[in-house]
Amino acid sequence: MRYILDAKSPDEAWGNMKKVFAASTTARKLHLQQELNNARQKDLYVTDYTIWIKDICDSLASIYVIVEEDETVQVCLGELASKLCRRS
Numbered sequence: 001m002r003y004i005l006d007a008k009s010p011d012e013a014w015g016n017m018k019k020v021f022a023a024s025t026t027a028r029k030l031h032l033q034q035e036l037n038n039a040r041q042k043d044l045y046v047t048d049y050t051i052w053i054k055d056i057c058d059s060l061a062s063i064y065v066i067v068e069e070d071e072t073v074q075v076c077l078g079e080l081a082s083k084l085c086r087r088s
Helices: 010-037 046-062 069-087
Strands: none
């Protein structure tokens, strides 16, 4: 509320709000991208793991960050392939 109450005009209030949300969006984007890059299946079932990856991608899409399909596949298959290689 402080950002709106201290503004001298509606344009200034809007500009203040954009700055506040842009900073939090950038932080969220960096956090989600790091989570995607560091995603590991661990003890999750394959379906749970892929749903988790999709949830991260959907969260990125909600803040207008597009994750290419091939990047999503690479994250999923990269982890799954490394688990298969360790088993053999």
